[in-house]
Amino acid sequence: xxxxxxxxxxxxxxxxxxxxxxxxxxxxxxxxxxxxxxxxxxxxxxxxxxxxxxxxxxxxxxxxxxxxxxxxxxxxxxxxxxxxxxxxxxxxxxxxxxxxxxxxxxxxxxxxxxxxxxxxxxxxxxxxxxxxxxxxxxxxxxxxxxxxxxxxxxxxxxxxxxxxxxxxxxxxxxxxxxxxxxxxxxxxxxxxxxxxxxxxxxxxxxxxxxxxxxxxxxxxxxxxxxxxxxxxxxxxxxxxxxxxxxxxxxxxxxxxxxxxxxxxxxxxxxxxxxxxxxxxxxxxxxxxxxxxxxxxxxxxxxxxxxxxxxxxxxxxxxxxxxxxxxxxxxxxxxx
Amino acid sequence: xxxxxxxxxxxxxxxxxxxxxxxxxxxxxxxxxxxxxxxxxxxxxxxxxxxxxxxxxxxxxxxxxxxxxxxxxxxxxxxxxxxxxxxxxxxxxxxxxxxxxxxxxxxxxxxxxxxxxxxxxxxxxxxxxxxxxxxxxxxxxxxxxxxxxxxxxxxxxxxxxxxxxxxxxxxxxxxxxxxxxxxxxxxxxxxxxxxxxxxxxxxxxxxxxxxxxxxxxxxxxxxxxxxxxxxxxxxxxxxxxxxxxxxxxxxxxxxxxxxxxxxxxxxxxxxxxxxxxxxxxxxxxxxxxxxxxxxxxxxxxxxxxxxxxxxxxxxxxxxxxxxxxxxxxxxxxxxxxxxxxxxxxxxxxxxxxxxxxxxxxxxxxxxxxxxxxxxxxxxxxxxxxxxxxxxxxxxxxxxxxxxxxxxxxxxxxxxxxxxxxxxxxxxxxxxxxxxxxxxxxxxxxxxxxxxxxxxxxxxxxxxxxxxxxxxxxxxxxxxxxxxxxxxxxxxxxxxxxxxxxxxxxxxxxxxxxxxxxxxxxxxxxxxxxxxxxxxxxxxxxxxxxxxxxxxxxxxxxxxxxxxxxxxxxxxxxxxxxxxxxxxxxxxxxxxxxxxxxxxxxxxxxxxxxxxxxxx
Numbered sequence: 022x023x024x025x026x027x028x029x030x031x032x033x034x035x036x037x038x039x040x041x042x043x044x045x046x047x048x049x050x051x052x053x054x055x056x057x058x059x060x061x062x063x064x065x066x067x068x069x070x071x072x073x074x075x076x077x078x079x080x081x082x083x084x085x086x087x088x089x090x091x092x093x094x095x096x097x098x099x100x101x102x103x104x105x106x107x108x109x110x111x112x113x114x115x116x117x118x119x120x121x122x123x124x125x126x127x128x129x130x131x132x133x134x135x136x137x138x139x140x141x142x143x144x145x146x147x148x149x150x151x152x153x154x155x156x157x158x159x160x161x162x163x164x165x166x167x168x169x170x171x172x173x174x175x176x177x178x179x180x181x182x183x184x185x186x187x188x189x190x191x192x193x194x195x196x197x198x199x200x201x202x203x204x205x206x207x208x209x210x211x212x213x214x215x216x217x218x219x220x221x222x223x224x225x226x227x228x229x230x231x232x233x234x235x236x237x238x239x240x241x242x243x244x245x246x247x248x249x250x251x252x253x254x255x256x257x258x259x260x261x262x263x264x265x266x267x268x269x270x271x272x273x274x275x276x277x278x279x280x281x282x283x284x285x286x287x288x289x290x291x292x293x294x295x296x297x298x299x300x301x302x303x304x305x306x307x308x309x310x311x312x313x314x315x316x317x318x319x320x321x322x323x324x325x326x327x328x329x330x331x332x333x334x335x336x337x338x339x340x341x342x343x344x345x346x347x348x349x350x351x352x353x354x355x356x
Numbered sequence: 357x358x359x360x361x362x363x364x365x366x367x368x369x370x371x372x373x374x375x376x377x378x379x380x381x382x383x384x385x386x387x388x389x390x391x392x393x394x395x396x397x398x399x400x401x402x403x404x405x406x407x408x409x410x411x412x413x414x415x416x417x418x419x420x421x422x423x424x425x426x427x428x429x430x431x432x433x434x435x436x437x438x439x440x441x442x443x444x445x446x447x448x449x450x451x452x453x454x455x456x457x458x459x460x461x462x463x464x465x466x467x468x469x470x471x472x473x474x475x476x477x478x479x480x481x482x483x484x485x486x487x488x489x490x491x492x493x494x495x496x497x498x499x500x501x502x503x504x505x506x507x508x509x510x511x512x513x514x515x516x517x518x519x520x521x522x523x524x525x526x527x528x529x530x531x532x533x534x535x536x537x538x539x540x541x542x543x544x545x546x547x548x549x550x551x552x553x554x555x556x557x558x559x560x561x562x563x564x565x566x567x568x569x570x571x572x573x574x575x576x577x578x579x580x581x582x583x584x585x586x587x588x589x590x591x592x593x594x595x596x597x598x599x600x601x602x603x604x605x606x607x608x609x610x611x612x613x614x615x616x617x618x619x620x621x622x623x624x625x626x627x628x629x630x631x632x633x634x635x636x637x638x639x640x641x642x643x644x645x646x647x648x649x650x651x652x653x654x655x656x657x658x659x660x661x662x663x664x665x666x667x668x669x670x671x672x673x674x675x676x677x678x679x680x681x682x683x684x685x686x687x688x689x690x691x692x693x694x695x696x697x698x699x700x701x702x703x704x705x706x707x708x709x710x711x712x713x714x715x716x717x718x719x720x721x722x723x724x725x726x727x728x729x730x731x732x733x734x735x736x737x738x739x740x741x742x743x744x745x746x747x748x749x750x751x752x753x754x755x756x757x758x759x760x761x762x763x764x765x766x767x768x769x770x771x772x773x774x775x776x777x778x779x780x781x782x783x784x785x786x787x788x789x790x791x792x793x794x795x796x797x798x799x800x801x802x803x804x805x806x807x808x809x810x811x812x813x814x815x816x817x818x819x820x821x822x823x824x825x826x827x828x829x830x831x832x833x834x835x836x837x838x839x840x841x842x843x844x845x846x847x848x849x850x851x852x853x854x855x856x857x858x859x860x861x862x863x864x865x866x867x868x869x870x871x872x873x874x875x876x877x878x879x880x881x882x883x884x885x886x887x888x889x890x891x892x893x894x895x896x897x898x899x900x901x902x903x904x905x906x907x908x909x910x911x912x913x914x915x916x917x918x919x920x921x922x923x924x925x926x927x928x929x930x931x932x933x934x935x936x937x938x939x940x941x942x943x944x945x946x947x948x949x950x951x952x953x954x955x956x957x958x959x960x961x962x963x964x965x966x967x968x969x970x971x
Contacts, residue, residue: 036821038833067816072657082821083834088813090660091823092653093683099650103657103665104813106641107616111661111813129653132646332636339637344605347635348773353592354394356583356770
């Protein structure tokens with residue numbers, strides 16, 4: 022079999038289907054960033070599988086010229102688990118949204134992270150139900166007025182990152198929906214990472230929740246409101262590159278370099294690989310600055326690796342190679 | 357009152373071991389079963405235990421029982437009227453005495469007939485003293501004290517000592533039925549290899565019980581049951597759940613595919629998962645999922661990637677899986693769903709049997725969503741039906757729902773072992789690597805079966821998308837075209853219907869024409885077969901028995917079989933589900949029905965009585 026990987030361009034990954042998201046939707050940015058990232062990953066097109074649930078985001082697989090399944094609401098992570106276990110050689114991507122993964126599919130979401138199946142999950146978070154036309158979601162804010170909360174939402178939201186840390190996610194990145202460059206880069210990193218990679222995209226819904234992340238993502242404010250972390254680098258942000266994070270007791274604190282005697286070397290260095298996720302959880306929780314980039318990337322054995330090792334061990338020690346060995350073994354008798 | 361021991365030859369006997377759920381009755385029963393099978397008897401078993409793992413000691417609802425039917429003749433059911441009842445406490449006596457034939461034998465542990473235990477069993481007076489058991493032969497044995505005595509000085513704790521009293525009872529029964537102790541003694545050695553003192557204690561108690569019975573002149577009879585005339589070959593005792601698991605192992609090996617099981621624990625189906633997790637040496641991927649839905653959806657993911665994928669559950673779990681099964685159906689991927697039925701609705705009777713999921717299996721999904729539905733009918737043939745389910749799903753590219761039930765899943769019988777070489781071949785629709793994809797469309801169909809091809813990820817040039825939205829009849833792209841939806845709905849139904857072309861005819865046993873046709877499906881085979889046999893062979897009545905294993909679609913000749921009989925009675929352990937399908941499919945016939953919804957199998961006597969009213 023031919024093992025060389027062809028040189029692909031982003032066009033090789035675009036299907037013949039017309040993209041049907043609303044004009045101006047961040048989903049287009051994610052799609053295009055993915056089509057650009059895939060040729061850089063060194064994997065064969067036929068080895069790529071996109072599996073989605075239900076929702077606007079979940080139409081994604083139809084637009085990718087790879088293997089794909091648009092499944093049922095909330096179940097993509099469980100389906101992807103089966104696909105990956107069946108063939109660990111595949112590059113398996115789950116496309117999901119805040120309703121799909123954090124409401125109806127919450128159980129599969131936490132368990133896939135717990136098991137650490139080597140798949141990639143892109144969570145399109147727009148803090149609203151789009152496809153069903155504007156109901157609040159598990160990430161909608163308190164007070165948010167939606168079709169099902171005309172007087173304001175009274176259900177406190179999940180923070181996807183914090184939930185993921187609670188489920189022991191080994192890889193978590195958060196990205197702005199209007200930052201294709203960072204997306205492409207992060208998708209490549211997610212594919213390299215051995216284990217479940219979760220990427221939350223703060224995705225604007227132009228119709229039902231327009232401007233939901235503008236306070237962090239608008240070009241005029243983003244440098245001041247977002248902290249784009251990078252492993253091994255100090256956590257510095259701001260137009261002037263003079264703001265940073267320090268640890269004050271058990272809390273993260275924003276400080277200004279040059280004020281009150283704060284020096285650049287006082288700023289925390291980001292360690293995405295740290296096994297203990299306490300600081301990663303605190304970073305995921307922050308609202309100012311909104312932390313973006315790869316917050317956590319701490320590898321350990323994947324579920325498939327553990328299964329594979331165990332299977333090899335059992336095979337090596339077993340007297341059974343064919344089912345007949347089993348059927349005729351033990352307590353049989355002649356009539 | 358010494359009665360001389362005598363030997364009596366019997367062609368079959370039914371024995372029930374009953375006690376507290378912690379008394380080890382299941383193990384005692386299985387040992388007696390294995391020993392009898394190895395001796396050459398035909399056997400059938402029926403474990404009957406409470407849902408509570410350790411219900412309060414001595415309580416009526418904590419009684420656990422194991423019934424075994426052994427014979428020198430063909431044994432199709434675990435029997436109903438008992439020849440011997442072994443009771444470890446008053447609650448066990450109270451809940452089981454009705455099943456014992458008058459004049460027959462009870463062995464009781466008198467040590468357990470304390471005031472407290474009698475009260476717990478709601479006895480106003482001690483049945484051993486008040487004459488209420490005068491119609492039976494009661495053998496009173498102080499089993500607990502005799503066990504303690506036998507084990508004194510071994511340095512065992514009290515709990516370990518009392519726990520081995522079941523072996524005293526087994527020893528007695530071994531002597532009564534001329535069974536050899538060797539198999540059980542061997543079993544102890546293996547099971548307690550790391551605790552030789554426990555092995556020794558159990559062996560000692562078993563022998564003590566055996567010799568006690570031998571010397572006890574109170575036991576009036578011992579019984580001889582000759583080996584039965586079963587076809588020659590190598591056998592083993594197997595229960596339905598193990599046989600189901602092994603059927604899938606065989607199908608995976610024969611088809612050259614890897615087996616993937618996605619499952620979530622549920623009574624009485626968990627034993628299939630317990631069995632398949634053991635077989636990593638065959639490359640089995642048995643995945644215990646976070647819930648029922650992940651069980652089936654992980655299997656769908658594995659099927660998409662090219663594994664032989666199955667999911668196992670019981671009624672409540674099937675309800676949860678419904679939407680995903682519909683997905684597998686519209687994707688037209690191979691998938692086997694096993695429903696080991698239990699008493700419903702809702703949580704119902706988890707440890708009891710019922711056939712009340714048939715309509716759920718047929719229709720329990722949104723939209724027009726037909727599946728192939730088949731049912732196993734005996735513990736051992738669960739092997740064949742699991743194998744057949746895998747073969748059908750792979751060859752027809754549509755999900756298969758296999759129904760078994762708690763009765764055959766937990767019941768066991770001799771299985772004439774099948775070698776993989778004796779099993780029919782299984783083909784699949786996978787597209788070979790290197791195939792040319794130019795003329796291929798996702799929903800191109802085989803002209804005979806209407807099955808589509810199975811293009812699995814990793815196959816170059818066949819990249820495609822599938823999904824739960826209605827798809828274009830050729831490309832598989834999303835389609836809302838009205839006529840296309842109607843076409844696709846009909847062709848998916850037609851694909852299931854065409855399975856008729858590859859399944860055998862329905863047969864009527866005993867008589868191919870006559871006055872009454874007994875119709876059943878699934879796990880009631882043994883009861884219906886025995887009852888019909890009795891009337892047809894012993895009494896010469898014109899009665900036949902037709903049993904469905906293929907339910908959707910039904911065999912082509914079904915109407916022709918029905919037409920040969922004056923009357924038809926449909927017998928089911930539900931409120932009338934198959935009969936509803938039959939009335940809809942075959943409105944030209946009149947169907948009587950006999951239904952039982954007690955969480956218990958049919959008894960042969962109730963059936964013969966009912967049938968006689970129609971003859």
